[in-house]
Amino acid sequence: MEEDARVKAVKAVEAIFERYHLIAKARSYHGFDYELISSLKIISATPKGEVEFELVSDEKYGNLNRVxxxxxxxxxxxxxxxxxxxxxxxxxxxxxxxxxTRSLNISYLKAIPTGTTVRIHSSVLQVGRTMALLRGEMRSVDGSVLFCTCEHHKVGVSTPKENLEVKVDWDGWWGEDGKQKAKI
Incomplete structure (x- = not known):
């Protein structure tokens, strides 16, 4: 059962990426956030709101100092x-x-050289109807080096209707009453 919950959590994150790409394609959008979403690799997710990603910090994320x-x-x-x-x-x-985003506070602890693969761990610390507090860490793949951390405060707003009109599998998980269907 626990493994099923983790698979479902990964699928929920993948649904965000899927909807994002469908909307971007329909609008011929290729901004800097598109590049990031296209480069992230989902490693794991949990039902309580934790996600781990891998990302190669290549030149498009770097500066002239090669970090x-x-x-x-x-x-x-x-x-x-x-x-x-x-x-x-x-x-x-x-x-x-x-x-x-209401606020995004980052502590930069160590420079990340261009070409480094990083692990990004994200977690929900608190979530309510309209506010959420999230935390992030960027580390080396082996976890031995902590490059930077963040505290992220979000305010919930309604998703624009046109974005929700773009359907993904995740939408089929829910009944018309907004409750999750028994089988996913």
Whole structure:
């Protein structure tokens, strides 16, 4: 049963990525967040709102000093911590990209050289109807080096109707009453 819950949690995060890509394709959108979503590899997720990703910090995330740019780290944390809400989401409650950022506080601890593969761990610390507190860490793949951390406060807002009109498998998990169907 626990493994089924983890698989479902990963599928909830994948649904965010799937909807994102479908919307981007329909709008011919290829902004910097598109590049990030296309580069992230989902490693694991839990039903309580934890997600782990891998990402190669290549040149597009770097600066002239050949290390990850602080602004790139902010984008990475913004997107990765937000997706931790995916396993907790349901229609009308933190669905799709979970609202807007209220504050994103990052502590940069060690430079990330260009070409380094990092693990990003995101977790939901608290979530309510309209506010959420998320945490993120960016580490070396073996976990021995902590590069940076973040605390991310989000405010829940309704997902634009046109974004929810783009359907993904996740939408079929829910009944018209907004309750989860028994079988997924």
């Amino acid at each position: 990850m740019h602080g602004g790139a780290a902010a984008l990475i944390f913004d997107m990765c911590t937000t997706t931790a809400l995916g396993p907790l989401a349901r229609p009308g409650y933190w669905d799709f990209l979970g609202g807007v």
